[in-house]
Amino acid sequence: MIEDIELETLINEVYEYYGFDFGSYSRASLKRRVNRIYQLDGFTHFEDFLSKVRYDPEYYKHMVDEITVNVTEMFRDPAFYTVIRNQILPLLGTKPFIRLWHAGCSTGEEVYSMAILLKEAGLLHKSLIYATDINAKVLDSAKKGIFPLRMMKEYSENYRDSGGKEDFSSYYTANYGIAKFNDDLAQKMVFSQHNLVSDTSFNEFDMIFCRNVLIYFDNELQKRVINLFDDSLAVLGFLALGTKETIKYSIAPGKYKQLEREKIWRKIR
Amino acid sequence: MEKDQIDPDFSVVIIGGSAGSLNALMQILPHLSEIKSFAIVIVVHRKSTDEQTLEELIALKTIINVKPVEDKVPFLPGFIYIAPSNYHLLFEKNRTLSLDTSEKINYSRPSIDVSFESAAEVYKSNLTGILLSGSNADGTLGLKAIQKEGGTVIIQDPKSAEMPYMPNNAIQNTVPDYILNIKEILQFILSIDN
């Protein structure tokens, strides 16, 4: 187990050697994640771990991949998707062109869920879905549109609970334990690496998703990232966060209006 | 390193439970009228869908203010906090709570071990961990961590638990400060403010 002070040393060294700043990540979670990989990889001396991270860029990459939390689901929180289906898509549908951004998309489950909703609403052909993450490994996996077959029962229940009426299994082909989602869903997706800590706004969007990413950041960084989203969002666009996250402490009141009980805000000016 | 910055007038009681623990809580919480010098945190296993109901149920049974837990909420004495479903609940050094969606631990999210270990790191000897009824091994490692940091370890007497497995497992693997039935647990909590 590493000590607090060692964690700070690691953060500083990673910044110095690789330019990546974990300094604004929530310590409680970060420490658990670093301890996890430290133990999994069989380290017993912090110095050994530190020099491995310093001098072996491959190991550094592996460490970053392992300390980011990538757990995700299709149609996670069905009520959230019901609101998108019934209230948001009819509004976005009036636009000639729809731009969406999934920031911290992980292995893509959320992105494919959204593509399914857009397709069912007849909007996918005029949409463009940007999906970004810092973790290159999850992005590679997301591009393939492949998810574990054993999860499909739960996902199809979520889909149904969110108001889905189609046969969920028509969206993928099952093969050797994996579900490969249909290529037409991926046609409008663009995956790329983007770091919310250091990269800037790159387009203007009608809807931005950043769910269960801000929980890993401290208050200061949350504020900065929410303002990055604000800069990237068209007026009357929507910002969606995870069920336990809020923009309340980051944005002047009156600039956004929350939709019912969901963590979705509309930019009104 | 061991520059303990623990807060002299803020202690924490963290209660973990699984199957059968709700009943125990319902026999404890209604008898607490005010908690001045400490906060109560409840981490119980449940299905990811019945979130609101648990908070409402507990809020109905107590006159103490139940604070809904969102990421980075201020963590203060005088309130009850309930770990939301589908997130692990963690403790920051600056008196806030944070959430984490990482892998389930002991088939559970929230996991009792995760919250106990995290609370132990921050609240050290100001922490009391109470483990109630359940049929899962969660909580045992967490109690060990609490003990290691100088906190107090209380385990529900398995004879009084609807599901004795969880308390039994903890008793076999730790050295608890107290093994108490529900009435005695209540007495213990009531005595903290005095």
Ligand SMILES: C[S@@+](CC[C@H](N)C(=O)[O-])C[C@H]1O[C@@H](n2cnc3c(N)ncnc32)[C@H](O)[C@@H]1O
């Ligand atoms: C728990 S997942 C969320 C997945 C999905 N949005 C959901 O809610 O199911 C968090 C993701 O945030 C990514 N992440 C962490 N730090 C980041 C950063 N600085 N910039 C971009 N993405 C980051 C992680 O790599 C991880 O894939």
